[in-house]
Amino acid sequence: MALIELRDVTKSYRRDAIEIPVLDRVSISVPEGDFLGLMGPSGSGKSTLLNLLAGIDRPSRGSVRIGDTEISSLSERALAAWRARNIGFIFQLYNLIPVLTAFENVELPLLLTSLSKKQRRDHVMTALNIVGLGDRAQHYPRQLSGGQEQRVAIARAIVTDPKLLLADEPTGDLDAKSAGEVLTLLQRLNQEYKKTIVMVTHDPHAAERASHLLHLEKGTLVEQVKVG
Amino acid sequence: MKFINLVLKSARRSKRRTALTVLSVAIAVFLFSALRAVLDGFNAATEASSSTRLVTIRSTSMIFNMPTSHVDTIRSVPGVQDVTYANWFGGIYKDPKNFFANIAIEPESYLRMYPEIIVSPEEKQAFLEDRTGCLVGSGLVKRYDWHVGDKIVLKPGIPYYGTQDYPFTIRGIYKSGSSAVDDQTMWFHWKYVDERGAVHGQVGWVVALLNNPDAATRVSQLIDEKFANSPNETKTDTEKQFQASFASMLGNLNLLLGSVALAVVITTLFVAGNTMAMSVRERTTEIAVMRTLGFQAVTIFLLVVGEGIVVSIVGGALGAFVARLIVNGEFLQAAGGFIPQFGVNNWNAVTGVGLGAVIGLLAALIPATMASRLKIVDALRRVA
Numbered sequence: 001m002a003l004i005e006l007r008d009v010t011k012s013y014r015r016d017a018i019e020i021p022v023l024d025r026v027s028i029s030v031p032e033g034d035f036l037g038l039m040g041p042s043g044s045g046k047s048t049l050l051n052l053l054a055g056i057d058r059p060s061r062g063s064v065r066i067g068d069t070e071i072s073s074l075s076e077r078a079l080a081a082w083r084a085r086n087i088g089f090i091f092q093l094y095n096l097i098p099v100l101t102a103f104e105n106v107e108l109p110l111l112l113t114s115l116s117k118k119q120r121r122d123h124v125m126t127a128l129n130i131v132g133l134g135d136r137a138q139h140y141p142r143q144l145s146g147g148q149e150q151r152v153a154i155a156r157a158i159v160t161d162p163k164l165l166l167a168d169e170p171t172g173d174l175d176a177k178s179a180g181e182v183l184t185l186l187q188r189l190n191q192e193y194k195k196t197i198v199m200v201t202h203d204p205h206a207a208e209r210a211s212h213l214l215h216l217e218k219g220t221l222v223e224q225v226k227v228g
Numbered sequence: 229m230k231f232i233n234l235v236l237k238s239a240r241r242s243k244r245r246t247a248l249t250v251l252s253v254a255i256a257v258f259l260f261s262a263l264r265a266v267l268d269g270f271n272a273a274t275e276a277s278s279s280t281r282l283v284t285i286r287s288t289s290m291i292f293n294m295p296t297s298h299v300d301t302i303r304s305v306p307g308v309q310d311v312t313y314a315n316w317f318g319g320i321y322k323d324p325k326n327f328f329a330n331i332a333i334e335p336e337s338y339l340r341m342y343p344e345i346i347v348s349p350e351e352k353q354a355f356l357e358d359r360t361g362c363l364v365g366s367g368l369v370k371r372y373d374w375h376v377g378d379k380i381v382l383k384p385g386i387p388y389y390g391t392q393d394y395p396f397t398i399r400g401i402y403k404s405g406s407s408a409v410d411d412q413t414m415w416f417h418w419k420y421v422d423e424r425g426a427v428h429g430q431v432g433w434v435v436a437l438l439n440n441p442d443a444a445t446r447v448s449q450l451i452d453e454k455f456a457n458s459p460n461e462t463k464t465d466t467e468k469q470f471q472a473s474f475a476s477m478l479g480n481l482n483l484l485l486g487s488v489a490l491a492v493v494i495t496t497l498f499v500a501g502n503t504m505a506m507s508v509r510e511r512t513t514e515i516a517v518m519r520t521l522g523f524q525a526v527t528i529f530l531l532v533v534g535e536g537i538v539v540s541i542v543g544g545a546l547g548a549f550v551a552r553l554i555v556n557g558e559f560l561q562a563a564g565g566f567i568p569q570f571g572v573n574n575w576n577a578v579t580g581v582g583l584g585a586v587i588g589l590l591a592a593l594i595p596a597t598m599a600s601r602l603k604i605v606d607a608l609r610r611v612a
Binding site: 051054056057076077080081082083084085087089091095097098099100104108109111112117156 | 230231233234237238240241513514517518519520521522523524525527604605608
């Protein structure tokens with residue numbers, strides 16, 4: 001069964017008087033448990049597509065359904081609550097909050113739940129242990145390497161046990177070794193923990209880890225490839 | 229409560245900027261508390277003043293004296309039960325900087341009519357029996373480490389009393405029993421300084437005790453009528469009115485000091501607001517990330533406002549504390565007894581902290597609104 005359904009999704013931005021088209025009638029279907037890679041040249045609309053899936057942007061036309069929810073019709077308030085429960089987002093530049101420890105960064109999404117302090121603590125340590133950083137919980141981002149920061153960001157993304165993980169160039173700012181560790185972790189989350197993952201990437205090595213690839217060009221889907 | 233850690237850590241993000249904001253709020257609250265102490269002091273003295281005692285001075289100005297014959301004339305006015313009188317001596321103790329009120333009184337009647345001047349019977353008797361004796365307030369004793377029996381010399385500050393020294397012996401230490409009387413004054417015998425002075429037989433003000441407080445207006449008029457069209461016309465008011473007019477000699481204090489306090493608070497508001505706005509601008513990406521994680525716009529708003537309030541409350545508490553320390557300690561002595569009940573009381577201190585919170589709230593409103601309305605995609609794109 002498809003977890004993600006996009007139907008004729010079009011997105012354009014208005015900059016002053018100019019209308020800039022980004023996506024043009026894109027339709028995709030992603031089954032639950034899939035690991036999908038989105039590739040394409042710069043400006044092809046990959047990140048825009050990811051933003052639509054995350055519910056942090058709205059399509060100009062068309063529909064976006066994740067699970068049973070037609071997210072393109074939700075209010076801002078409902079969308080925020082939906083994101084908190086259903087989405088884990090991994091940014092290219094990690095985007096950890098520098099004044100919070102690794103523990104506190106991972107705990108952030110749980111502050112929006114009704115879990116007790118002890119329950120939040122258990123969830124956080126589980127997530128940090130999955131990414132292999134249980135012993136760095138009290139360290140600040142400035143005390144971690146780039147790869148470790150990205151792993152903390154992944155822990156933050158999975159701590160609420162979301163259905164869907166969205167990763168926007170997660171290895172774009174990492175060296176080869178760290179990139180490899182992060183990709184191995186994402187593969188493990190997909191294969192072992194059955195997380196559905198959509199990953200935007202330029203990196204062919206990253207693309208190899210996905211089970212399917214979609215190529216976008218000038219806002220339209222040009223190719224779908226099964227990997228491996 | 230689970231967000232309090234986030235608020236506190238965000239507030240400590242830039243320690244230097246937070247410290248400067250705390251300091252600016254502290255200064256505003258300090259000034260507010262100190263200015264309020266002045267106003268409250270004048271108001272307290274006025275409120276505590278008697279409405280059964282009338283004060284008569286020269287109608288032209290208090291700085292001009294009246295002949296002692298006025299005392300007996302006032303005593304003879306129907307409705308007057310008792311009379312006393314006093315002169316401002318304006319003496320200097322060692323250095324002009326050592327300012328305190330020193331007043332020549334008719335001792336028996338003055339102490340009889342002012343039961344708020346509390347002194348032991350033995351010391352009172354010793355004072356009455358010694359023409360060069362004086363009573364000093366407990367506040368003065370603390371200030372100069374005086375004791376009963378000490379000799380004090382005052383140089384006259386008014387030409388009326390000549391240029392020679394006036395030696396006194398401390399015969400008693402009094403405590404104040406009312407807000408209308410301070411504990412920073414030196415009282416001594418009117419006869420002693422009148423005899424030694426360059427001009428004789430003059431009084432600064434006459435105090436009359438009424439039989440019936442309701443007759444204050446009528447008796448005041450009767451007293452002034454006695455001296456109408458004479459070279460020494462008088463103006464008589466209740467002591468309460470006299471205190472109020474004394475304060476108003478300094479101008480419209482409420483307006484003046486209130487305006488100063490308001491100007492300082494508004495300036496601090498703008499400073500704190502600008503600081504909050506800068507802090508929010510620097511955190512655009514973080515806010516966008518938190519929105520992506522599912523934080524509602526209203527939660528972001530409350531977090532930013534919370535941060536503003538926390539920082540400003542710390543500043544407010546610091547300002548109120550320093551105001552109490554300085555105003556209640558040193559400053560009281562610098563007022564020289566002019567303002568009997570002068571200090572930052574508990575209510576003023578709490579108001580100061582509350583003012584800090586209000587400054588924080590108002591300063592954070594606009595930055596918090598901007599933060600909550602941030603478009604997630606645009607904010608994330610700014611960094612990328």
